[in-house]
Amino acid sequence: MSYVKPAKSLLFSIIALSALSACTATPTPTNGTAPTTVSQIRLDDYLGRWYEIGRLPMSFQDKCTHNVTATYSLKDNGKINVLNACATKDGMTSVNGEAYATDETNAKLRVSFLPSFLKKLPIGKANYWVLASDQDTSGRYTSALVGTPNHKYLWVLSRTPTLDDATYERYLGIAKQNGYELSKFTKTPQK
Known part of the structure; x- marks a missing residue:
């Protein structure tokens, strides 16, 4: 699969959104209760490609029409490289x-999409x-079911482009139990 570099306006939007995400970086749930995470994630087994099966809308994914993926790989510094594509x-x-x-x-990660020269700043994570x-x-x-502790963002991910209905519905049930509002949750086309 080949990727084109994002347009300057898209890159600027991502940087601006990352800076604004500092407001969501502190785990302040909107309903007063932080979601419950799994007890442990083995990072070596979590690395690799994931297909987005569904999500709560987020502005920096507005232009994504289908085939949304996230690929995680271990970096030499022990951190995780995140490649989001769509x-x-x-x-x-x-x-x-x-x-x-x-x-x-x-089970709790901090993610930044800021350029490397800005990643040491205490913003955009x-x-x-x-x-x-x-x-x-x-x-x-x-x-996997992944969300932000402020209940604004939520993703259902799978190693394959499809996920069985029972698992999908179970994940949505877990999200509801954790206080996520799912009225705007949408499935992501994988073609």
């Missing part, structure tokens, strides 16, 4: 970010919490 009406676009675990469970996950018999994660 198809738009003009082709493919992608953005690179960096994540790191905030506690020993590895958002929380990414793993709320539920499933594994295959080898222990590799096969699907």
Whole structure:
């Protein structure tokens, strides 16, 4: 798969949104209760490509029409490289970010999509919490429910472009139990 570089206006929007995400970086849930994460994530088994099955809308994904993926790989510095990609009406676009675990469970990550020269600033980092996950018999994660502790953003992810209805509905149930408003949650086309 080849990717085109995002347009300058899209890049500017991503940087601006990252700066604004500092407002959401502190885990201040809108309903007063922080969501519950899984007890542990084994990062080695979490790395790799994920397909977005559904999400709550977010402005920097507005141009994504289908084939949304996130690919995680370990960097030499021990942090996680995050490559988000999607198809738009003009082709493919992608953005690179960096994540790191905030506690020993590895279920709570901080992610930044700021350019490398700005990543040391105390802005532009958002929380990414793993709320539920499933594994295959080898222990590799096969699907996950991920959200932000302020309940604004939520994703259902799968290792394959499709996810069975039972798992999808179970994840939505877990999201509701954790206080997420799902009226705007939409499925993501994978073609």
